[in-house]
Amino acid sequence: MQLTLTREQQLELYYFMRLNRALEERLDRLARQGKIVGGLYSSLGQEAISVGSAYALEPGDWIAPMVRNIGSLLVRGYSAREIFTQNMGRANSPTNARDNASHLGDLSVRHVVSPISMLGDLIPVMTGVAMGARFLGQKRVAMTWIGDGGSSTGAFHEGLNFAAVQRAPLVLVLENNQWAYSTPVARQVPLRDLADRARAYGVPGAIVDGNDVLAVYRAAKQAVDQARAGHGPVLIEAKTMRMRGHAQHDPAEYVPKKMMEYWKARDPIARYERALTVGKLWSAADKKQIDARIERELDEAVEFAESSPLPGAKEAGEIESGVYCEGCHEIAPEWQRAKEELLPPKSAVAARWVVNDFGAFEEHAPRDIVMQTAAPKAAAKRAPARRTAHAKVTKSSKARKARG
Amino acid sequence: MAQTTYLEAIRQALDEEMARDPSVVLLGEDIGVYGGAFGATQGLLARYGWERVVDTPISETAIVGAAIGMSYTGLRPVAEMQFMDFIACCFEQLANFAAKSHYRWGAPVPIVVRGPSGGGVHAGPFHSANPEMYFVHTPGLKVVCPATAYDAKGLLKSAIRDNNPVLFFEHKFLYRRVKEDLPAEDYSVPLGQAAVRRAGRDLTIVSYAAMVQASLEAAASLADDGIEAEVLDLRTLVPLDRETILASVRKTNKLLVVHEDTRTGGMAGEIAALVCSEAFDDLDGPIVRVTAPDAPVPSAPALEEGFLPNAAGIADAARRLAQA
Numbered sequence: 001m002q003l004t005l006t007r008e009q010q011l012e013l014y015y016f017m018r019l020n021r022a023l024e025e026r027l028d029r030l031a032r033q034g035k036i037v038g039g040l041y042s043s044l045g046q047e048a049i050s051v052g053s054a055y056a057l058e059p060g061d062w063i064a065p066m067v068r069n070i071g072s073l074l075v076r077g078y079s080a081r082e083i084f085t086q087n088m089g090r091a092n093s094p095t096n097a098r099d100n101a102s103h104l105g106d107l108s109v110r111h112v113v114s115p116i117s118m119l120g121d122l123i124p125v126m127t128g129v130a131m132g133a134r135f136l137g138q139k140r141v142a143m144t145w146i147g148d149g150g151s152s153t154g155a156f157h158e159g160l161n162f163a164a165v166q167r168a169p170l171v172l173v174l175e176n177n178q179w180a181y182s183t184p185v186a187r188q189v190p191l192r193d194l195a196d197r198a199r200a201y202g203v204p205g206a207i208v209d210g211n212d213v214l215a216v217y218r219a220a221k222q223a224v225d226q227a228r229a230g231h232g233p234v235l236i237e238a239k240t241m242r243m244r245g246h247a248q249h250d251p252a253e254y255v256p257k258k259m260m261e262y263w264k265a266r267d268p269i270a271r272y273e274r275a276l277t278v279g280k281l282w283s284a285a286d287k288k289q290i291d292a293r294i295e296r297e298l299d300e301a302v303e304f305a306e307s308s309p310l311p312g313a314k315e316a317g318e319i320e321s322g323v324y325c326e327g328c329h330e331i332a333p334e335w336q337r338a339k340e341e342l343l344p345p346k347s348a349v350a351a352r353w354v355v356n357d358f359g360a361f362e363e364h365a366p367r368d369i370v371m372q373t374a375a376p377k378a379a380a381k382r383a384p385a386r387r388t389a390h391a392k393v394t395k396s397s398k399a400r401k402a403r404g
Numbered sequence: 405m406a407q408t409t410y411l412e413a414i415r416q417a418l419d420e421e422m423a424r425d426p427s428v429v430l431l432g433e434d435i436g437v438y439g440g441a442f443g444a445t446q447g448l449l450a451r452y453g454w455e456r457v458v459d460t461p462i463s464e465t466a467i468v469g470a471a472i473g474m475s476y477t478g479l480r481p482v483a484e485m486q487f488m489d490f491i492a493c494c495f496e497q498l499a500n501f502a503a504k505s506h507y508r509w510g511a512p513v514p515i516v517v518r519g520p521s522g523g524g525v526h527a528g529p530f531h532s533a534n535p536e537m538y539f540v541h542t543p544g545l546k547v548v549c550p551a552t553a554y555d556a557k558g559l560l561k562s563a564i565r566d567n568n569p570v571l572f573f574e575h576k577f578l579y580r581r582v583k584e585d586l587p588a589e590d591y592s593v594p595l596g597q598a599a600v601r602r603a604g605r606d607l608t609i610v611s612y613a614a615m616v617q618a619s620l621e622a623a624a625s626l627a628d629d630g631i632e633a634e635v636l637d638l639r640t641l642v643p644l645d646r647e648t649i650l651a652s653v654r655k656t657n658k659l660l661v662v663h664e665d666t667r668t669g670g671m672a673g674e675i676a677a678l679v680c681s682e683a684f685d686d687l688d689g690p691i692v693r694v695t696a697p698d699a700p701v702p703s704a705p706a707l708e709e710g711f712l713p714n715a716a717g718i719a720d721a722a723r724r725l726a727q728a
Contacts, residue, residue, distance in 0.1 A: 099508040107476055107511050114509040116500050124466045125501060128473020128481075135429065135455055136477060155465050155496070162466035166458075323543045325512035325567040333427050333478025342426040347453035351437050 017047040020071035037089030038100030043068035045243035048268035052216030053173045056224045062129050064113035064122040064144040084305035091311040119150030123159025130168040137337025141227045143171040149180025164201040167232035171223045177242035182254045195237035210238030211268040408586045411579040413557035421564045431458045432484030441486045464493035471515045485519030489533045502569040503544030512567040524577035528703035534665035540641045546570040547641040551616035558593030575614040596643035604632035607658035612638040615662045621715035631726045657688040667695040689728040694721050
């Protein structure tokens with residue numbers, strides 16, 4: 001497992017974190033000038049999580065960002081131009097100004113699923129993405145993020161449970177930033193470690209210092225490799241702090257000052273800069289060069305966005321266009337396995353459960369049920385027994401209802 | 405050849421689409437080994453295997469969420485709700501995720517969510533509802549309500565081949581009660597085309613799902629009294645075939661709308677508004693609704709009988725309208 005990064009990669013981590021922060025500083029300024037459409041949700045202090053986790057993915061993997069994951073979008077190839085036009089509601093934005101914030105996506109090239117504002121709903125969806133990719137024979141991992149607050153939603157639990165039962169290649173990064181809007185984590189979850197949520201679903205739950213980008217990267221890389229190898233989903237709790245209010249309008253006066261000071265001293269970018277210096281991985285000139293490059297890129301991107309047109313007034317008929325897909329998209333899955341495996345006679349199975357331990361609690365037999373992979377008798381000659389990568393599933397309630 | 409039931413027509417549509425296209429996968433509770441609570445997926449696991457027929461936890465949000473995610477990879481998942489009443493559990497995934505996806509960021513969601521709806525089998529308030537109107541009111545979703553075995557098969561095929569999220573409301577009262585000879589060859593019924601089930605000149609009865617059968621029964625009894633009712637079967641509520649409705653009203657000049665769903669906010673109100681704005685001058689009488697009352701579906705047979713519209717009630721309303 002490749003857990004060490006080259007010097008270039010380590011500098012690239014710095015570049016993305018600094019870009020993430022500098023870009024959001026620009027957004028903040030634009031918002032004060034009244035140029036942002038919709039809410040602005042700062043990821044100040046959480047850049048190491050967005051960047052470090054997304055950096056562990058391979059080309060072709062899928063992500064679904066949340067609003068505080070601009071860093072992940074940047075790592076996965078989104079440009080500052082796209083982020084600015086999107087947040088400024090310009091006609092040429094990735095959503096043509098139909099949505100705002102980080103609610104953008106790209107199915108065909110960058111494999112980014114657009115989030116919705118309701119928390120937790122990405123988890124079952126990304127479980128499906130992971131299952132779909134596996135079904136097509138692709139070795140792809142799906143990654144998404146959730147907050148401490150969002151981990152109380154039903155969708156979080158239904159999604160993680162289903163991912164676990166399906167052993168779907170899903171990595172779920174839980175950013176515990178201590179606050180769900182104004183509500184502290186202790187008022188939301190009766191757990192010290194939210195990673196313990198994973199135990200309820202038989203899923204590994206890792207805890208990582210979310211303000212240490214290398215630690216986040218290593219944890220994410222292990223999780224991604226494990227998911228890709230077919231061992232099922234992993235939950236990573238990254239402990240961090242939301243250094244601003246819930247959104248731009250919120251001064252977050254409910255946060256104790258000392259708590260803010262505590263976390264300010266653990267700023268992920270300042271820490272990483274020190275680490276690079278101590279490790280002799282860069283010089284002051286390197287930092288200056290990267291920072292200057294970022295400022296140039298942002299100057300150019302802001303200028304591009306500011307000179308981009310706002311959408312004009314539209315008739316109702318134009319507003320309605322695009323609600324439905326009527327021939328505008330061709331849907332063609334990217335098969336990386338033989339379709340014949342999924343069609344009769346090859347796909348034929350004996351449709352019955354075999355319950356190894358009869359469900360008795362005192363038994364020490366393996367608590368797996370086995371999905372029959374042998375073909376039914378009628379088709380046996382044509383279709384030999386087939387072993388699939390996930391022929392075993394964790395026992396579910398269905399097993400207790402099994403009839404055969 | 406034995407006639408094919410509405411339920412078997414659905415099973416055949418799933419089977420034939422799965423055989424035609426390996427990207428069609430099924431997700432749902434008890435759909436695999438058990439073959440579905442009503443048997444709509446009987447035998448499909450044995451034919452297509454564990455990867456294409458996925459038994460899920462009791463977890464509608466996970467079922468529909470995963471179907472959406474699978475569709476993003478290019479697959480065409482068909483999710484079963486064991487009863488359509490349970491679709492309330494995954495309202496969020498449908499109304500906020502699936503419905504808005506293509507509009508917001510150009511990502512089509514080619515999924516079908518299908519299952520049994522409707523009353524008439526004394527199944528009580530949570531196994532009898534007609535929840536279609538929540539979704540008719542949600543732009544981005546299509547809503548299909550077949551009334552015949554032929555349509556159940558042909559519309560389901562169109563729904564699976566459609567690039568949008570389609571909610572397919574089967575009517576459980578019809579599952580084994582309606583049957584007909586189906587063509588041996590592949591066919592589909594396009595979404596958005598109403599069918600004239602019976603031609604007539606005196607009034608138009610617009611309906612869908614099980615109430616089409618009741619309306620036809622009513623039309624037969626009206627004919628005995630010399631009243632010729634035209635019966636339209638909407639087939640799909642979204643898209644709605646406005647032209648066929650308007651053309652019929654322009655011919656008969658009277659409109660009765662019948663549905664099993666409850667009255668307030670039901671499809672009849674929408675159709676009445678359409679006809680009033682587009683064909684007001686053609687009307688020779690009030691637009692009349694025959695619907696269920698604004699109540700949950702009660703359980704006991706006598707109570708449910710009082711709740712559900714029936715052929716006699718439709719015929720009474722039609723007679724009064726014809727004479728108006």
